[in-house]
Amino acid sequence: MAGLTGKDQVLTTYANKLATLDAPKGRSLTQDAMRRLVRNKMAVISIFVLVTIVILAIIGPYFVPWGYSQVDWSNIRKPPNFEVGHYFGTDQNGRDMLARVLQGTQMSLIVAFVATFVSVTIGVVYGAVAGYFGGRVDAVMMRIVDIMYALPYILFVIILVVMFGRNPVLLFVGIGAIEWLTMARIVRGQTLSIKEKEFVEAARAGGAKPFTIIMRHIVPNLTGPVVIYATLTIPEIIIAESFLSYLGLGVQEPQTSLGTLISAGAPVAEVMPWMLLAPAAVLVTLLFCLTYIGDGLRDALDPKDR
Amino acid sequence: MLAYAFRRVLSAIPIALIAVTACFFILRLAPGGPFDGERALPPTVLANLRAHYNLDQPLVVQYFLYIWRLLHGDLGPSMVIDGFNVSQLISIGFPFTLTMALCAFVIATAIGMLAGMVAAVYQNKWPDYVLVLAVMVGVLIPNFLMAALLQLWFGVYLKWVPAGGWVSGSVWHLILPVTVLAWPHAGRISRLMRGSMIEVLGTNYVRTARSKGLGERLVLSRHAIKPALLPVVSYLGPGLSYLLTGSLAVEQIFGLPGIGKYFVTAALNRDYGVVLGTTILYMFIILALNLIVDLVYAWLDPKVRYR
Numbered sequence: 001m002a003g004l005t006g007k008d009q010v011l012t013t014y015a016n017k018l019a020t021l022d023a024p025k026g027r028s029l030t031q032d033a034m035r036r037l038v039r040n041k042m043a044v045i046s047i048f049v050l051v052t053i054v055i056l057a058i059i060g061p062y063f064v065p066w067g068y069s070q071v072d073w074s075n076i077r078k079p080p081n082f083e084v085g086h087y088f089g090t091d092q093n094g095r096d097m098l099a100r101v102l103q104g105t106q107m108s109l110i111v112a113f114v115a116t117f118v119s120v121t122i123g124v125v126y127g128a129v130a131g132y133f134g135g136r137v138d139a140v141m142m143r144i145v146d147i148m149y150a151l152p153y154i155l156f157v158i159i160l161v162v163m164f165g166r167n168p169v170l171l172f173v174g175i176g177a178i179e180w181l182t183m184a185r186i187v188r189g190q191t192l193s194i195k196e197k198e199f200v201e202a203a204r205a206g207g208a209k210p211f212t213i214i215m216r217h218i219v220p221n222l223t224g225p226v227v228i229y230a231t232l233t234i235p236e237i238i239i240a241e242s243f244l245s246y247l248g249l250g251v252q253e254p255q256t257s258l259g260t261l262i263s264a265g266a267p268v269a270e271v272m273p274w275m276l277l278a279p280a281a282v283l284v285t286l287l288f289c290l291t292y293i294g295d296g297l298r299d300a301l302d303p304k305d306r
Numbered sequence: 307m308l309a310y311a312f313r314r315v316l317s318a319i320p321i322a323l324i325a326v327t328a329c330f331f332i333l334r335l336a337p338g339g340p341f342d343g344e345r346a347l348p349p350t351v352l353a354n355l356r357a358h359y360n361l362d363q364p365l366v367v368q369y370f371l372y373i374w375r376l377l378h379g380d381l382g383p384s385m386v387i388d389g390f391n392v393s394q395l396i397s398i399g400f401p402f403t404l405t406m407a408l409c410a411f412v413i414a415t416a417i418g419m420l421a422g423m424v425a426a427v428y429q430n431k432w433p434d435y436v437l438v439l440a441v442m443v444g445v446l447i448p449n450f451l452m453a454a455l456l457q458l459w460f461g462v463y464l465k466w467v468p469a470g471g472w473v474s475g476s477v478w479h480l481i482l483p484v485t486v487l488a489w490p491h492a493g494r495i496s497r498l499m500r501g502s503m504i505e506v507l508g509t510n511y512v513r514t515a516r517s518k519g520l521g522e523r524l525v526l527s528r529h530a531i532k533p534a535l536l537p538v539v540s541y542l543g544p545g546l547s548y549l550l551t552g553s554l555a556v557e558q559i560f561g562l563p564g565i566g567k568y569f570v571t572a573a574l575n576r577d578y579g580v581v582l583g584t585t586i587l588y589m590f591i592i593l594a595l596n597l598i599v600d601l602v603y604a605w606l607d608p609k610v611r612y613r
Contacts, residue, residue, distance in 0.1 A: 143321070146321060158569075158570065158573045159329070159332060159333060159573060159581065159585075235446065239448040242448060242450075242451075243448060243449075243450060243555065246450045247555075247558065247570060259450075262450065262451055262454065263450070265454075266450070266453075266454035266457075269454060269457075269458045269462075270458065270462045273458070276454060276455075276458070280451055280454070280455065283448075283451065284446070284447060284451070287446045287447070287448075288442070288446060291442070291446060
């Protein structure tokens with residue numbers, strides 16, 4: 001029967017062409033998404049700006065002439081002055097604003113990424129478990145999420161921070177532990193549809209345990225929505241952190257974050273505008289970039305959602 | 307409809323109870339107490355104070371005492387502010403917070419709906435682009451930064467409005483706080499309105515209405531607006547609760563006499579009664595708003611069944 005339909009012949013020629021790199025190559029879903037992302041100009045610019053800010057925040061402090069907690073006694077409350085190396089001016093204590101903004105950006109970024117990691121981990125595991133087991137487990141778990149939604153968010157963050165004390169590590173965890181609710185809902189919804197797919201059934205028929213199925217078969221298929229939502233969570237967390245710092249509950253002196261800097265700059269903005277404008281510009285740029293990247297990723301990974 | 311409402315109220319009770327319990331224990335398990343001042347109190351005074359507020363009893367006993375009082379509508383005394391109980395503090399601060407949030411709510415909802423509609427009708431033309439940018443700015447810039455920038459520009463440089471503080475009965479002092487509070491809300495509403503309006507304008511019944519010769523204005527007012535309002539309505543409840551909690555922050559920034567001032571200081575001083583009382587108040591408001599939204603939604607959309 002071989003060769004009756006000519007199928008083998010076609011396939012063989014195609015295989016030969018592939019071997020000599022002559023045939024049109026298929027594109028994977030990831031490549032497809034990348035192409036769509038690259039075509040989105042705002043997203044590309046945003047990625048570029050974000051990467052620049054991240055690099056500057058990490059290596060910048062080593063190239064700045066002043067340290068972030070170093071006091072320059074001869075230049076207190078001075079506007080930007082290039083001759084002595086205070087490119088963004090100095091604050092009331094004579095500390096260099098450029099160094100402080102760099103350190104603050106670094107701190108805000110670290111808080112954002114750690115807290116996002118915490119919230120994504122909790123949200124994905126919680127949502128996947130609730131969605132996979134369904135029934136009563138699902139009902140109880142989602143009811144708990146409802147309860148936490150009913151708690152006024154800001155009040156809860158303040159209570160948590162007061163409870164944990166002003167330890168920055170616990171601050172990250174505290175913020176992350178609150179931001180997971182929406183993630184859990186999204187993941188649960190996705191899991192409900194994924195668990196009906198054939199490959200999950202096949203895994204179950206093959207005798208895989210629920211935990212293995214969730215970790216091996218369901219969670220990897222959640223990557224798209226999780227990545228999108230995580231990118232959109234980062235700005236929220238940056239805002240939450242800077243708000244807490246603004247209230248004086250967040251990062252403590254001499255360490256600083258963008259929120260702390262803004263709260264220090266706001267009351268004196270009339271006489272020393274550089275103290276407010278520098279951290280504010282960085283914060284706004286960060287938030288805009290992250291949002292554009294999040295939107296771009298959503299359009300790229302989930303084209304039917306447009 | 308009534309039975310549906312009744313069932314919804316019943317199902318909210320356990321949620322409220324569990325949330326109160328969680329808050330109570332989280333607060334109490336936190337280190338520190340309301341009487342840790344700068345100077346340590348003499349032990350006998352401290353013991354008397356603790357006995358007066360029942361803090362010397364086991365935690366579980368305190369919990370049931372609290373719930374028992376709560377069921378009688380008594381939120382307990384403030385442990386830090388002498389001579390005031392929590393209900394009094396709330397009745398001093400909350401009307402202001404509520405007024406401000408409602409002002410912002412009404413203004414923002416009206417502007418947001420209108421702007422969303424305009425953007426949808428002029429989709430991908432300049433009014434649309436201007437709106438999208440205004441929404442981005444409002445939603446992305448955190449309220450404390452927006453407040454600082456507006457204060458600096460309109461309050462200090464242009465001197466159009468007072469930059470902060472409060473004079474009783476003065477509308478001028480409310481302009482900046484309400485703007486800061488309302489902008490993000492208006493942004494989210496207009497985004498929702500734009501999206502659903504575009505969707506509705508593409509449906510078959512709108513095409514039918516157009517093809518039978520109705521003017522564009524009639525098509526919008528008779529056929530498009532009501533269905534386009536559905537997602538907006540479902541956001542109004544959470545929106546108002548965001549405004550009420552956001553108001554705490556804005557009060558703090560502008561130095562306004564709402565409940566936010568009490569809450570933050572109370573949390574820092576471990577004034578258990580005030581923190582719990584405010585949280586419970588907010589929780590009930592949020593639950594009530596969600597309930598109202600569900601009922602309105604059921605009324606607007608006949609497809610929702612009263613399950």
